Amino acid sequence: MRTFLVSYDLASPNHTPALVDEIMQLGQAWARPLDNVWYLRAEETQSEIEARLSRHLSGDDGLLIQEARGNAAFLNTGLRWFRPRVRDEAPDAGAGEGTNVITFPASAQPAQPMADARDEEPLLLRAAS
Numbered sequence: 216m217r218t219f220l221v222s223y224d225l226a227s228p229n230h231t232p233a234l235v236d237e238i239m240q241l242g243q244a245w246a247r248p249l250d251n252v253w254y255l256r257a258e259e260t261q262s263e264i265e266a267r268l269s270r271h272l273s274g275d276d277g278l279l280i281q282e283a284r285g286n287a288a289f290l291n292t293g294l295r296w297f298r299p300r301v302r303d304e305a306p307d308a309g310a311g312e313g314t315n316v317i318t319f320p321a322s323a324q325p326a327q328p329m330a331d332a333r334d335e336e337p338l339l340l341r342a343a344s
Contacts, residue, residue, distance in 0.1 A: 216243060219264060220283045221253040226275035234271040240299065241267060248292045254283060256296070 221238060225231060239245055241264060242257025257264065261280050268278060 216256055216258055218283045219255045219257060219261065220279070220281045221255050221264070221268070222279045223251050223268075223272070224277035225251075225272075227273060230271050230273065230276060234268060237268055237271055239297075244296045244298045246294050246296045248289060248294050254294070254296075 219242075223234065225234070238253050238255065241259065242255045244256040246254040248254070255264070259267075261282065264280050265278065268280075272278060
């Protein structure tokens with residue numbers, strides 16, 4: 216599984232709901248640290264992701280898909296990973312089993328690896344200083 220950075224610039228905000236829904240249906244997990252910036256954990260290739268997302272774009276819209284490796288700095292934002300919603304989710308379920316929230320130990324100190332055991336290199340996250 217790889218982690219991809221997905222970002223877009225839409226000329227028409229009418230495309231936003233369909234594009235967001237498609238991103239959330241891709242892969243095994245996603246995070247949205249900024250309004251038009253997503254992290255996506257997926258087995259799909261960049262070309263496969265582009266093919267699915269470009270169906271929701273016009274000729275004036277921009278799309279960036281990049282495999283993410285190395286460090287990322289966050290300022291005035293955070294990173295919370297989610298997975299596709301569980302259909303028979305219990306209404307009182309907390310984070311973890313039965314929900315779409317993937318817990319992540321946030322730390323503003325040293326970088327924390329955020330990787331699947333099969334990743335060659337982890338995506339390291341740290342708070343900007």
